[in-house]
Amino acid sequence: MVSRMTMSAEAPWYDLFSRGARDWLRHNEKVRESVQQNLPDLIAGSDLITGSQDRTVRVPVKMLEHARFRLSDSMESQSDAGQGQGQPGDVLRPAQHGHEEGQGDRGEGEVQLLLELKVDDIMDWLWEELKLPDLQPKRNTAVEDEEYVRQGWDKHGARARLDRRRTVKEAVKRRAIQENPLPFINEDLRFRQLVQRRKPATNAVVIFALDVSASMTEAERKLAKTFFFFALQGIRRRYAKVETRFIAHTTEAWEFTESEFFQVTGTGGTGASTAFNLALDLIHTQYDPAQYNSYLFYASDGENFTEDRTAATEGLTQLAELLNYVGYVETVPGSLRTTETEMKMICGQLERNGAAIGTSVLTRPDDIWKAIRKFFVQQAEQSEAA
Amino acid sequence: MSAVPNPTLQEYSKRIEQLALDLGLDYYPVDFELVPNNFMMEIAVYGLPVRMPHWSFGIRYIHQLIRQGMGNSRIFEVMFPGDPCHAYLVNDNTVPENTLVVAHVLGHADFAKNNHLFARFMEMAGGHILEQAAARAHQIDAALEEYGQERVEAVLDAALALEPHIDINQELHRPLYPTHQAPRGEVPEPDAFRKRFHNLPGEKIISEPQRMSSRALIPPQSEYDLLWFIANYAPDLEGWERDIFLAVREESYYFYPVFACQIMNEGWASYWHARLLREADFLPHDLYLSAIKAHSDVVRPYAADNQLALAVNPYHLGFSIWEDIIEKNGIDAARGIMKEEDDFGFIRNYLSVELAEKLELFVYESHDDGGIKIANRDIHAIRESILAPKFNYGAPRIAATHLHIDGSLEMLHDHESDGRGLDINRAERVLEYIARVWRRPVSLQTVGHSGNTRVISSKKS
Numbered sequence: 001m002v003s004r005m006t007m008s009a010e011a012p013w014y015d016l017f018s019r020g021a022r023d024w025l026r027h028n029e030k031v032r033e034s035v036q037q038n039l040p041d042l043i044a045g046s047d048l049i050t051g052s053q054d055r056t057v058r059v060p061v062k063m064l065e066h067a068r069f070r071l072s073d074s075m076e077s078q079s080d081a082g083q084g085q086g087q088p089g090d091v092l093r094p095a096q097h098g099h100e101e102g103q104g105d106r107g108e109g110e111v112q113l114l115l116e117l118k119v120d121d122i123m124d125w126l127w128e129e130l131k132l133p134d135l136q137p138k139r140n141t142a143v144e145d146e147e148y149v150r151q152g153w154d155k156h157g158a159r160a161r162l163d164r165r166r167t168v169k170e171a172v173k174r175r176a177i178q179e180n181p182l183p184f185i186n187e188d189l190r191f192r193q194l195v196q197r198r199k200p201a202t203n204a205v206v207i208f209a210l211d212v213s214a215s216m217t218e219a220e221r222k223l224a225k226t227f228f229f230f231a232l233q234g235i236r237r238r239y240a241k242v243e244t245r246f247i248a249h250t251t252e253a254w255e256f257t258e259s260e261f262f263q264v265t266g267t268g269g270t271g272a273s274t275a276f277n278l279a280l281d282l283i284h285t286q287y288d289p290a291q292y293n294s295y296l297f298y299a300s301d302g303e304n305f306t307e308d309r310t311a312a313t314e315g316l317t318q319l320a321e322l323l324n325y326v327g328y329v330e331t332v333p334g335s336l337r338t339t340e341t342e343m344k345m346i347c348g349q350l351e352r353n354g355a356a357i358g359t360s361v362l363t364r365p366d367d368i369w370k371a372i373r374k375f376f377v378q379q380a381e382q383s384e385a386a
Numbered sequence: 387m388s389a390v391p392n393p394t395l396q397e398y399s400k401r402i403e404q405l406a407l408d409l410g411l412d413y414y415p416v417d418f419e420l421v422p423n424n425f426m427m428e429i430a431v432y433g434l435p436v437r438m439p440h441w442s443f444g445i446r447y448i449h450q451l452i453r454q455g456m457g458n459s460r461i462f463e464v465m466f467p468g469d470p471c472h473a474y475l476v477n478d479n480t481v482p483e484n485t486l487v488v489a490h491v492l493g494h495a496d497f498a499k500n501n502h503l504f505a506r507f508m509e510m511a512g513g514h515i516l517e518q519a520a521a522r523a524h525q526i527d528a529a530l531e532e533y534g535q536e537r538v539e540a541v542l543d544a545a546l547a548l549e550p551h552i553d554i555n556q557e558l559h560r561p562l563y564p565t566h567q568a569p570r571g572e573v574p575e576p577d578a579f580r581k582r583f584h585n586l587p588g589e590k591i592i593s594e595p596q597r598m599s600s601r602a603l604i605p606p607q608s609e610y611d612l613l614w615f616i617a618n619y620a621p622d623l624e625g626w627e628r629d630i631f632l633a634v635r636e637e638s639y640y641f642y643p644v645f646a647c648q649i650m651n652e653g654w655a656s657y658w659h660a661r662l663l664r665e666a667d668f669l670p671h672d673l674y675l676s677a678i679k680a681h682s683d684v685v686r687p688y689a690a691d692n693q694l695a696l697a698v699n700p701y702h703l704g705f706s707i708w709e710d711i712i713e714k715n716g717i718d719a720a721r722g723i724m725k726e727e728d729d730f731g732f733i734r735n736y737l738s739v740e741l742a743e744k745l746e747l748f749v750y751e752s753h754d755d756g757g758i759k760i761a762n763r764d765i766h767a768i769r770e771s772i773l774a775p776k777f778n779y780g781a782p783r784i785a786a787t788h789l790h791i792d793g794s795l796e797m798l799h800d801h802e803s804d805g806r807g808l809d810i811n812r813a814e815r816v817l818e819y820i821a822r823v824w825r826r827p828v829s830l831q832t833v834g835h836s837g838n839t840r841v842i843s844s845k846k847s
Contacts, residue, residue, distance in 0.1 A: 005403050005488075007396055007418040019439060020428045020447030026535075027444040066442035067815035068547050069782045069799075072807050072835065077751040079761060081771040083687050084694030084746055088762045092694060092750060095757035 028113075031061055035115060036125050061115050123233045126369075148194045157191025166190040204239035204293040206232055207282065209247040209275040211300035212266040220331035223362045224299035225262055227329050230372050231297050239293060245282055249275035251305075255282075271308040272300065272343060276315030280322075289322045297327045302341025313346050320355035325379045329371055330361045395481050399488045401668050406492045409665075410717075411658065413495035414513065415470035418488065420477040427454065429464045429474055433641060436520035438633065439527070440542045462684065463487040467498030467643075469513030482676035485669070486659050493658030497651050500725050503643035510558035515640050522633040529626050541627045544819040545613065545634040550779035552638050553611035554646075562618055566602055608785035608798065613638065615786045621793040622825045638779075645779060646728045649772075653704015654724055656685045657712070660705075687745070696750060696758070698772060706745055707736050733772055739765045782808055784830070795824055799832035807833035807840065817844045 086092070153166060171188040175181035208228050210221070236242050246256045250266035253274035279296055287294055296319055304312060320326050328347045340348070347359045358378045360371035399418070421429075429435050431446045454460070462483065466472040473491040475484050498504045530538050609615045617623070617631035644651065663669065663677050685705045688695035712720045723736065747768045751761045761767070783800040790796070801807050813830060821828045821844030829843040 004413065004415040005399060005418060006415070007399060007420070018424065018428065019437075020431055020444065020451075023439055023441050023444030024448050025444070026439070027441040027448075030441055063445055063448075064441070066440075066445070066543070066547060067812040067819070068549075069551070069784055069816055070809045070812050071782050071804055072809045073754075074806060077753045079749050079751055079767070079771050079774070080696065081698050081768055082689075082694060082696045082748050082750045082760075083698050084689035084748070086694060086748065086760050088748070088760050090760045091757065092696070092760060093756065093758040095753065095755035 027064060028115075030064055031113065031115060032117075034064070035061055035117070061113050063113055119233060123230075123237060126230070126372075127234075127237070148196055150192050151195045152193045153190040154193050155187070155189060155191070157193070161192040161194075163190045163192050203241050203243075203291060204235055204295065205243045205245065205282075205287045206235055207245045207247060207279050207294070207296045208232075208261070209249065209253075209279060209296065209298040210261065210264075211250075211270055211272065211275075211298075211303075212248040212264050213250045213270040213303070214265075214267050215270070215301050215303055216331075217333070219333040220299075220301055221262060223331045223333060223365070223368065224329065226365065227299065227362060227368050227371060228297060230368065231295075231327065231375065234372065234376060235295060243287075245279075247275050247278050249278075253278040270300070270304050271312075272298070272304050273308050273311035273315045276312060276319055280315060280318055283319070283322055294323045295325050295327070296323055297329065299329045299331055300343055301332065302330045302343045304342040304346075306342065309342065309346065312343075313350070316346065316350055316357070317355065320350060320357050324356065325375070326355070326357040327375045328357065328359045330359065332361060332363050392481055392484075395484050395488075398481070398485045398666075398669065398673075402485065402489050402662055402666055403492065405662055405666055406489070406496075406658070409661070410721075411492055411496040413471065413492065413499045414468070416465075416473055416491060416495050417470050418473050418475060418491070420475050420484075423461075423476050423478065426461050426464065426474055426476050427451070430461050434466070434519045434637065435472070435474070435516060436523050437637075438523045438542065438630075439530075440546055441539070442546060462680075463491055465491045465494045465498075466516055467495070467504055467508070468515055469508070471495045471498060472516055480676065482673045483680045485673065486663060486677040486680050489659035489662040489666075490655045492662070493655030494651060496658070497647070497654045497724060498643075500721070501643065501647060501651070501728075502726060503646060503728055507558075507639055507643055511636060511639065515636070519633075519637060522629075525626075526630065526633075529630075533626070538630075540819075540822045541630045542634075544616070544816075544823045545631045547816050547819050548612045548616070549634055549638050550781035551610065551612040551784060552614070552635055552642070552779070553609075554639070554642050554779070556611055556614075558636065558639050560614065563604060563606055564602055604789040605786055608787055608800075610783065610785045611635075612784065612786060612797075616820070616823065619786075619789060620824050623823060627823060642779060643728075646730075646776065647732075649700045649704040649707075649729045650724065650727060650732045651704070652701045653706075653708045656681075656701050656705040657708040660685070689746070698747065703737075703745070703772070704732075706741065707732065710738070710741050711736055729776055730773055733769050737765070737769055737772075742768055784808075793824075793826035795820075795826065795828045797828070797830040799830060801833045807835065810834070810840065810842065814842050817842055820844070 082092075153163060167184075167188050167190050170190060171184050174185070174188060175183075210216075210224055232242070232244065244258065246258055246261035247253055248256055248261060248264045248266065249270075249272065250268050251271040251274065254264075255278065256264060275298070283289060283294060316326065328343065330341060330344055344359060344361075347357055351357050351359065356379070358375055360367070360374050362368060362371060427450055428447065431450050432443055437443075462476065462479065464474045471491075471494075473487075473495075475487050479487070526538065526542075604619060605615065613631050613635035617628045617635065620628075623631075660681055663674060663681070666674070669677070685701045686699065687702045688697055688699050708720060711723060723732070727735070742763070742765050748763045749761045749767045749771045750758055752758045782804050785798050785800065786795060787798045788796040799808050799813075808830075810832075813832065817828055817830055824844075827844055829841055831839060831841050834840045
């Protein structure tokens, strides 16, 4: 008999790479791209600010589906063949309450993909997408920081700053022209030199102020929180060192840590001037405007006691003069209000008078991107005009 | 991984083959290759040992990886028909398991040489589809280098989405439509029927065709081979893009016999591995027992021990029908059926009332609210339910119907044969895939839930 079979176990080429893994990576890349395109939707929905410590956020995403033509799901019922005992009419599975479950059961077991995104990447995409200008540090920052930079070499210096590479280079040069050269002599030694240089201050402080009076609901806080997060990330892009302070107020104002800040709930009415005065206090005592680029972002539902109007206007005016920029966001989840709120009126007036202040209204997560864009564009324009 | 296959396995395989030849199995040479499990998984995911890259395979890959990780999916063998056939075995499966697989593969090889669908494909495409697929995969890699991921992916998105949209009644290699149609009223070119019967007594002699002709409609009739149509008639398709469409189409033709004969083919291979092992008296008793255990793991109803299953194991169904046929009519009759049928004929003609009863087959209905109940045990309903996913290569019937002067394309979903309209959301996305390679507006007509006409159009870019 002539065998018609061969059997081999060679060809280990396929051990070298996995096409499946390659295509899976490509799928993930595509998910990333689509995430990038829908970023504002995705991010506004998830809790971001708290995860900012590790500089990544996790976004749950669906796997992509390569679409094919398919018949629509039948309106009535679908028939299939099965196997086993039982009589026609026997219920194999009772109807489920709530339709969602039945839908998810069909098809292959759903796999949830948790995409880990670097906050820095997100910010890069956002900046690109929103076409945001970089912030301008104040030009009139009086005091500059001292810094040491490396500059040049010397034949004497501390051992720690010995430049080995340079020293060897010198030795090689010398040996090339000497007849019986020693490997190294003291003359070869080269040390790095440091010089002191002054550079413009790149410190920044961002003060977040939040109205925590009874009228601020969870939805409003969430809008404010997301906005604050991205405003802060935007500022961090520009400055080497950014300090943050958190102020909450009702008719009084207190300073909080970041983690406490978003948990605080107050009762009673609203007097924004208290927060502005506390901010002024911080600026005067700790953040000399001559040394710091400073920003204030204030979020509120717009309600403010009319009796507080003069004090609030006064406080804001002073702040606007000292700070690079003051941003006011009004959180109105749901629908736009027809009448102008007290706070918006005050800010509007100051803005018309040329103060470095801007106002945005947030009704839904989408608005956050508009507001971010507005603040950064406006700030850039204002600092150019200044 | 050992570089040399287990000598025991080789020895048993030789003797099993001798037995198979003695029992009348008839096949092209088979090249067996022992491969690691992870490569086996990729073969199963891609459908070919080396195939074009696409992100959708990545999704299947990860699903398979998860299923295997959970231990509920194990691939024993993959067999590719051809001359020679290529069969893959997992190198760390046991010798009894692989002995069984060798016997099983010989059954497949016999089926692939003799079944008319397989034979027809081989006649059209030759016996080296694996090598061709690998060569095309390399070409596509080269295209990726040259034209960039985005462009190549756009073509693959469209072509692979249309994978089952071929016309299996047509030839793999078919000529383009005539560019000019005969003038109205003229008798068309005599076809085979007319040639044979045109001289019927009393029939008028056909007059010479007139010289006048007009531009032919494209397509002249509804064209269901969308891959072929796009490859040949897309207004601005470049050569390399066309090659990709034709590659997907050829592979689709190759997969069709496997798809259309799955129950028969798996049943046939299972019948033969069981019989070959039974008659292989040279196998040590414990190896035989282990192999038979592997056999019953593969060829068993999903519903075992008084349980119910909402699916039918094709291995078990096919195996049971073949046993029934051979018991009643003998092996020669069975071979005849194997040559001529596909699953449609096989199930309709040979899944008898008695057998369906013995196998406890039923039809169940699942409702929108998640409720499921046994509908009936009617033999016709059972047969049609088993066959339903196989109609038209498992895809809706969609035809290209009109290519306009401006290059825009109209398509039509034959919702009457399919019984309902298309899933609109998916259809829109497929249309976007098509429009990107067609580069002109594309529209598709189907029906909505209430039977109203729905026209989907590609977005203007």
